[in-house]
Amino acid sequence: MRRLLLLPCLLISACSKGPEADLPSIGEARSLGAEWALVNEQAAEGKLTPTYARTMRKQLREQLQAAAKSLTQPGSRYGHEIDALLTLPDDAAPQQLRAHAAALKQIEDNLESA
Numbered sequence: 001m002r003r004l005l006l007l008p009c010l011l012i013s014a015c016s017k018g019p020e021a022d023l024p025s026i027g028e029a030r031s032l033g034a035e036w037a038l039v040n041e042q043a044a045e046g047k048l049t050p051t052y053a054r055t056m057r058k059q060l061r062e063q064l065q066a067a068a069k070s071l072t073q074p075g076s077r078y079g080h081e082i083d084a085l086l087t088l089p090d091d092a093a094p095q096q097l098r099a100h101a102a103a104l105k106q107i108e109d110n111l112e113s114a
Helices: 002-015 019-044 050-069 077-087 094-113
Strands: none
Touching (some): 019 050, 019 094, 050 077
């Protein structure tokens, strides 16, 4: 009898690990996208050395990849936004990066208010 009750409990707990469980990764990806935009903006204005910009972009991309891998629902809208960030070139336009960060912010806000 206990085993029969255990299965529904496990199924219910698995369902609770939805988008809300991904909130920290969504927030991190949003922040990384915004930081990447700032790096590219500053680099375009000549305020950063090429070596520093390249190093920052590499670290940001690695952190974004880690955030993407940690998602419980990688095929979700926010998973696609993070993947879209990762497909951009290192020197992507800051506006492009900010657009993806803004989309992640909207998703994050919606999940927090749900």
